[in-house]
Amino acid sequence: LLRLAAGLLMAFGSSPILYYGTEVGLGQPRAKGHYREEARHPMLWGDGQDRQLLGWFRDLIAFRRAHPALVYGSVTTHLLDDARGLWLAERAWQGDRVLIAVNNGTHPHRIALPQGAFVDAAAHQKTGEIELAARSIRLLAMVR
Incomplete structure (x- = not known):
């Protein structure tokens, strides 16, 4: 946690x-x-x-x-699922876009990402869908 x-x-x-x-x-x-x-x-x-x-x-x-959107950006929610404990939000500011994927549930879940090419901060690879472990967070940056 x-x-x-x-x-x-x-x-x-x-x-x-x-x-x-x-x-x-x-x-x-x-x-x-x-x-x-x-x-x-x-x-x-x-x-x-x-x-x-x-x-x-x-x-x-x-x-x-590296991502000023995390400091200054507005927040948009793409997915909110209380039953599974999932939240997918985006922070954007002056062309910088970062997705914040949260799994506060007790089971892993797959989440489809919004349109666009995002790079996983942890895996350093482009992805359109991610697997979120239980009680975890992932940050993904939009490829410019």
Whole structure:
């Protein structure tokens, strides 16, 4: 769920903010005493970091920087299916178009994309349809 939440934050937040350590999987367990409720552990360094998660955050941030539509663009919904937990939205600004595909359901689903050639940010390939894993988000850029 962390990847889904972070993807939504980067796709729709005007100024996304991460609490330190989130990008490497640092947890925040509840403290035993009332004086440190929700206290964060010290930063993880070295082998304690989740390198795969850190790489995903780096790619997500780079994608956001490359696509101003994610900062300034208007939002259009192409698909909203509450029963399956699916949402396909588009952000567009000055010729830059990005699709945000969300599956908040518990099963994978295939989604047909709107007309146009889109490149999957994760797979770096053109696609007209995507398979969304359960509890996941995918960002796709329009090929210009």
